[in-house]
Amino acid sequence: MRLSPPQTTVQPMKLAIASGKGGTGKTTLAVALAQACLSPVHLLDCDVEEPNSHLFLTPHFSKKQPVTVAVPQIDETLCSHCGQCADFCQFNAIVALPKQTMIFSELCHSCGGCIRICPTNALTETDKPVGTIERGQCDHITLVKGTLDVGQAMSPPVIRAVKKQHDPKYLTIIDCPPGTSCPMITAVRDADFVLLVTEPTPFGLHDLTLAVETLRQLKLPFGVILNRCDIGDQGVVNYCHQESITIMLQIPDARQVAVAYSRGKGLLDALPDLKPQLQRLLNTISQSQQGGQI
Amino acid sequence: MKEIVIISGKGGTGKTSITAAFAALANKEAVLADCDVDAADMHLLLAPTARHTHPFYSGHRAEIVAANCSQCGKCVPLCRFDAITSGPDIKIIPSACEGCGVCVHECPQNAITFNEQRCGEWYQSDTRFGSLVHARLDIGAENSGKLVSLVRKEARNLALAEQRELILVDGPPGIGCPVIASITGADVVCIITEPTCSGQHDLQRLLALTKHFEIPTFLTVNKWDINPEMTATIQQEALKQGVKLLGTIPYDSEVTAAQVAAQTVVERGDNSAALAITVAWNNLYKHLKLINTTP
Amino acid sequence: MKIAFTTTGDTLDAELDPRFGRANRFLIYDSDQKNLVIIDNNQNLNAAQGAGIQAATTLCKTGATVLITGHCGPKAFKVLTAAGVKIYPCKAKTLTEALAQFNNHELSETREATNEGHWI
Numbered sequence: 001m002r003l004s005p006p007q008t009t010v011q012p013m014k015l016a017i018a019s020g021k022g023g024t025g026k027t028t029l030a031v032a033l034a035q036a037c038l039s040p041v042h043l044l045d046c047d048v049e050e051p052n053s054h055l056f057l058t059p060h061f062s063k064k065q066p067v068t069v070a071v072p073q074i075d076e077t078l079c080s081h082c083g084q085c086a087d088f089c090q091f092n093a094i095v096a097l098p099k100q101t102m103i104f105s106e107l108c109h110s111c112g113g114c115i116r117i118c119p120t121n122a123l124t125e126t127d128k129p130v131g132t133i134e135r136g137q138c139d140h141i142t143l144v145k146g147t148l149d150v151g152q153a154m155s156p157p158v159i160r161a162v163k164k165q166h167d168p169k170y171l172t173i174i175d176c177p178p179g180t181s182c183p184m185i186t187a188v189r190d191a192d193f194v195l196l197v198t199e200p201t202p203f204g205l206h207d208l209t210l211a212v213e214t215l216r217q218l219k220l221p222f223g224v225i226l227n228r229c230d231i232g233d234q235g236v237v238n239y240c241h242q243e244s245i246t247i248m249l250q251i252p253d254a255r256q257v258a259v260a261y262s263r264g265k266g267l268l269d270a271l272p273d274l275k276p277q278l279q280r281l282l283n284t285i286s287q288s289q290q291g292g293q294i
Numbered sequence: 295m296k297e298i299v300i301i302s303g304k305g306g307t308g309k310t311s312i313t314a315a316f317a318a319l320a321n322k323e324a325v326l327a328d329c330d331v332d333a334a335d336m337h338l339l340l341a342p343t344a345r346h347t348h349p350f351y352s353g354h355r356a357e358i359v360a361a362n363c364s365q366c367g368k369c370v371p372l373c374r375f376d377a378i379t380s381g382p383d384i385k386i387i388p389s390a391c392e393g394c395g396v397c398v399h400e401c402p403q404n405a406i407t408f409n410e411q412r413c414g415e416w417y418q419s420d421t422r423f424g425s426l427v428h429a430r431l432d433i434g435a436e437n438s439g440k441l442v443s444l445v446r447k448e449a450r451n452l453a454l455a456e457q458r459e460l461i462l463v464d465g466p467p468g469i470g471c472p473v474i475a476s477i478t479g480a481d482v483v484c485i486i487t488e489p490t491c492s493g494q495h496d497l498q499r500l501l502a503l504t505k506h507f508e509i510p511t512f513l514t515v516n517k518w519d520i521n522p523e524m525t526a527t528i529q530q531e532a533l534k535q536g537v538k539l540l541g542t543i544p545y546d547s548e549v550t551a552a553q554v555a556a557q558t559v560v561e562r563g564d565n566s567a568a569l570a571i572t573v574a575w576n577n578l579y580k581h582l583k584l585i586n587t588t589p
Numbered sequence: 590m591k592i593a594f595t596t597t598g599d600t601l602d603a604e605l606d607p608r609f610g611r612a613n614r615f616l617i618y619d620s621d622q623k624n625l626v627i628i629d630n631n632q633n634l635n636a637a638q639g640a641g642i643q644a645a646t647t648l649c650k651t652g653a654t655v656l657i658t659g660h661c662g663p664k665a666f667k668v669l670t671a672a673g674v675k676i677y678p679c680k681a682k683t684l685t686e687a688l689a690q691f692n693n694h695e696l697s698e699t700r701e702a703t704n705e706g707h708w709i
Contacts, residue, residue: 209333
């Protein structure tokens with residue numbers, strides 16, 4: 001890979017930071033990239049079950065907005081207790097007892113099916129809060145943090161709400177939830193480029209292959225960041241070589257990174273020399289977006 | 295028979311490496327179960343050979359039968375998940391379909407099928423430490439209380455058939471529904487945490503959970519030496535909440551070296567992590583003998 | 590009176606299953622007729638979510654007025670109480686023990702769910 005010299009600005013784009021499993025350093029990297037950026041940048045924390053970016057940035061949050069989903073509510077005076085809504089609901093969110101119809105909105109996926117199916121128009125939709133999004137500023141970084149309320153099972157609506165805060169004028173870094181299931185797919189969808197963070201270990205390799213399969217299905221361009229690159233074995237490097245995947249950056253394993261992390265300090269506090277490398281990385285991705293090759 | 299479930303809250307705390315080491319130390323007394331199906335990595339250390347493979351189904355997915363579709367487009371705006379593409383060729387994007395059934399119900403041509411969705415496979419396997427029940431999810435499929443319950447049930451059946459004393463369960467990450475499904479009715483929960491802000495945060499939520507279900511809970515702090523002060527705080531807090539401590543495990547590069555060699559760390563001979571894990575296991579084992587449970 | 594137990598077996602000697610939503614099956618004991626019926630909960634075991642709700646719906650249809658189980662989540666609790674089923678949490682090992690405790694008035698009816706349900 002040829003690295004271009006640092007530039008002062010990076011073209012606006014959506015850059016998602018993801019990983020097949022938790023604990024690979026995804027959040028620390030997302031924060032470090034934002035910090036290394038020389039121009040204003042937006043950081044969207046879409047890891048809404050465990051939003052941690054703010055721990056490393058301590059921004060002043062100014063706005064807190066509720067995220068709502070549409071769920072059914074019942075007018076018992078109109079309900080004939082026919083039970084068709086309960087039969088239709090694939091998510092067990094409605095129970096029809098002989099004299100009562102109960103709605104469990106925490107299981108509702110907001111498909112609207114029950115409202116369409118009710119023969120007596122006893123069901124209507126109402127907004128229910130499921131989480132919050134907050135906006136804060138920390139130097140040149142605008143942080144948008146989504147938080148799923150405790151007791152809520154479905155994070156995609158909150159992730160979508162965070163992503164709606166995207167402003168095409170700025171470079172936007174998206175800290176995605178770990179794994180390869182629905183929340184991760186919701187977060188990476190529409191990204192211009194995805195950075196997969198992994199470790200050079202058999203566990204890291206296995207989880208990387210799952211993430212790669214997912215991104216290929218979604219037809220998204222991506223590269224790999226090898227964290228703690230001096231531990232483990234050659235498995236990830238060999239795999240990337242075979243699959244023609246670019247390893248865009250290698251970050252050494254340093255005990256001081258783990259120690260810094262445990263004290264709420266970021267990657268750049270522990271490894272300040274990484275900063276120019278991260279800037280070059282952003283430039284490289286930025287240029288590839290304008291038709292250049294990585 | 296006693297069922298031990300190992301959980302950690304956040305990922306990357308070393309839960310799977312330690313569970314696999316426990317499996318080695320259990321000396322073939324245990325049936326093993328991997329409920330961490332989102333990132334099921336235990337098989338990389340245990341090298342299982344599948345005896346039986348079974349498909350696993352959960353939920354439904356809508357699919358348009360092209361021959362019956364009149365391209366009327368009625369389904370497109372009805373889908374709340376933007377899973378149906380409009381345009382000349384109406385299609386359902388499988389990864390976006392939530393399986394709600396609205397399009398199936400509303401299609402005037404009955405051109406949309408609604409089949410049970412295959413989510414992956416689960417296996418009964420042999421390993422050098424005994425039988426293992428594990429699963430693999432298809433891309434984009436999600437772990438659920440359903441799959442966790444299935445893996446635990448099958449592990450219990452195997453333990454009964456093989457007359458094993460123990461079931462050792464590698465639990466799912468997080469603190470959501472799959473975790474609850476993995477601990478309800480278990481005899482003992484063992485929490486592996488690390489001395490970090492997020493580790494500490496998740497530990498509080500896990501402890502609330504195990505306290506609620508009245509399950510005896512044990513704690514071990516992995517990589518304790520990256521922050522000895524926080525380790526001490528975590529342990530004191532846990533003790534106050536009635537948790538028994540199994541000891542601490544140091545940050546040791548042998549854990550990674552073992553992973554690379556497809557071994558458990560205790561199979562690597564003397565190293566500080568292996569010694570600490572052995573002490574933790576012996577402590578746990580001693581306590582297990584004292585906890586009376588159903589036969 | 591019909592008394593429902595969660596269990597893994599099919600006689601009164603069987604173990605009490607501490608789970609409600611994902612219990613293997615219900616044993617319904619009719620204390621007047623002195624007979625019992627087994628209702629499978631398998632369908633609920635296969636639901637990715639809402640197992641407690643489905644199990645409660647199944648149980649309501651059996652006509653049982655008493656449920657003896659280990660833990661019952663908040664959603665199942667809501668359904669069962671709405672249908673007039675009284676819930677008695679119990680730590681006994683077998684159904685026979687649980688039934689004896691119930692007959693001796695050693696169990697108390699719960700007024701709230703014993704589980705917090707979905708935690709995130």
